[in-house]
Amino acid sequence: MIQRIVSGRSSKPAGRLVRPAGFAITALVSLIAAQPALAGPAVAGAAKATAIRPDGAQPHWFSAGDYRAAEELVALLESSSLDGLDPSIFRVGSLRKAVRRAQEGDLPQSQAAERKFNEAFVRYVQALHAGAGQGWVVVDKELAPGRESPGQILARAAAAPSLADYLSTMGFMHPAYAELRKGLISAREEGGAQSEALLRLNMRRISMLPASGRYVLVNAAAQRLQMVDNGRIVDEMKVVVGKPKNPTPVMAAYIRYAALNPYWEVPPDLAAERIAPNVVSEGLGYLKKHGYVLLSDWGAEPQPIDPSMVDWQAVADGRIQVRVRQNPGPYNAMGRMKFMFPNSEGVYLHDTPDKQLLNEAARLFSGGCVRLEDAPRLGKWMFGKALNPKGAGPDEKVELDRPVPVYIAYLTAMPEDGRLAFYEDIYGRDQAALAEQQESERKLATF
Numbered sequence: 001m002i003q004r005i006v007s008g009r010s011s012k013p014a015g016r017l018v019r020p021a022g023f024a025i026t027a028l029v030s031l032i033a034a035q036p037a038l039a040g041p042a043v044a045g046a047a048k049a050t051a052i053r054p055d056g057a058q059p060h061w062f063s064a065g066d067y068r069a070a071e072e073l074v075a076l077l078e079s080s081s082l083d084g085l086d087p088s089i090f091r092v093g094s095l096r097k098a099v100r101r102a103q104e105g106d107l108p109q110s111q112a113a114e115r116k117f118n119e120a121f122v123r124y125v126q127a128l129h130a131g132a133g134q135g136w137v138v139v140d141k142e143l144a145p146g147r148e149s150p151g152q153i154l155a156r157a158a159a160a161p162s163l164a165d166y167l168s169t170m171g172f173m174h175p176a177y178a179e180l181r182k183g184l185i186s187a188r189e190e191g192g193a194q195s196e197a198l199l200r201l202n203m204r205r206i207s208m209l210p211a212s213g214r215y216v217l218v219n220a221a222a223q224r225l226q227m228v229d230n231g232r233i234v235d236e237m238k239v240v241v242g243k244p245k246n247p248t249p250v251m252a253a254y255i256r257y258a259a260l261n262p263y264w265e266v267p268p269d270l271a272a273e274r275i276a277p278n279v280v281s282e283g284l285g286y287l288k289k290h291g292y293v294l295l296s297d298w299g300a301e302p303q304p305i306d307p308s309m310v311d312w313q314a315v316a317d318g319r320i321q322v323r324v325r326q327n328p329g330p331y332n333a334m335g336r337m338k339f340m341f342p343n344s345e346g347v348y349l350h351d352t353p354d355k356q357l358l359n360e361a362a363r364l365f366s367g368g369c370v371r372l373e374d375a376p377r378l379g380k381w382m383f384g385k386a387l388n389p390k391g392a393g394p395d396e397k398v399e400l401d402r403p404v405p406v407y408i409a410y411l412t413a414m415p416e417d418g419r420l421a422f423y424e425d426i427y428g429r430d431q432a433a434l435a436e437q438q439e440s441e442r443k444l445a446t447f
Helices: 023-033 035-038 041-046 068-078 091-105 110-129 152-156 165-170 173-189 192-207 268-282 285-289 312-317 354-361 376-385 430-446
Strands: 215-219 226-228 232-242 250-258 264-266 292-295 323-326 339-342 364-366 371-373 395-411 413-417 421-422
Touching: 023 285, 068 091, 068 110, 068 165, 091 110, 110 152, 152 165, 173 192, 173 226, 173 413, 173 421, 192 413, 192 421, 192 430, 226 376, 232 364, 232 376, 250 376, 264 268, 268 285, 268 312, 268 323, 339 376, 364 371, 376 395
Parallel strands: 215 395
Antiparallel strands: 215 226, 226 232, 232 371, 250 339, 250 395, 264 323, 292 323, 413 421
């Protein structure tokens, strides 16, 4: 697979695509050399023998003398070091022997052979997902990776039109995983140490994402949002994400409702940064013009208070905190609607009146939330109908009949138009991961 690196000033709508600079090459080499360690202890634990009950739909590896699927599985297991795994844990030798016998026309005892291949396949899929949620804020436990039972894993494989194709495309993983894996093979052959290390990091990250289904994917590194249905991208748009000092968190949650004509409850730090300096320079009229009201406290029933009683310079300096709410209107920072997945980080997807920011190549302007290029379009896709803020009251709640998963990811290497795109490490998370790996290797070396 050809790897593409383009300028940060690219006009491509995917955001900044560059080869991240500043990596210590020693950290990269250390990461590559220690790939099994990258997977972590959870992966090794997931690869232990898995008991498979005979009930339920199961794939057939030697059906009517067709052993292509068995060959594909053996090839994946033999190359599982690419996934950060130790191939020896899968006992590939006995599986390879069964395939060789089949190739020679001596089909193995079908029941025993089928059981061995089923167990190896389940162990492999579980190992790929083990530890994938590290670093993620998983709000709804149903979205945690690796929650499928062995029976579910096998039933999904059995339902594939072609088991061999299901294996060759790694249909049990997010579609981008197999493409990153191919890119990793190319990087290894070409001696691309930097690309190889980045691909390994992103394979681990993307193993958190589902192989199929209907969901919203936000890639903060690319500042893009994708609407995915049945594993296919059906629509996408630009987004604004958090500034480097207010990074958008990595998160998995269910979008449960929309709020039309929303209020904006301004966090104290943003009140100090964005509002108080304007009040100091323009006077109290700034608050009225932009629909801001001052409230007595953060309780459920706060009372309005006179903003003239507040030392706004002290607010700007961070010496005192105030509760500011912005009413619905043309200046409201939430725009006409927001999409809520209640979480402790206070993050959500929302409309924005500052559409000009979406034309920037690097869209890093928010306090951590995700601002949408076209919120009504996303709302129509999720709800199956247009949402009408004009006919709604302030902060009117519209429940989804069926919650839609949202994954806010940080993917700095992704397939795009048949190539691999490398995105800038806007939050320094790649650097941090590589530095952590280097430190782990240093400690092991001195142990």
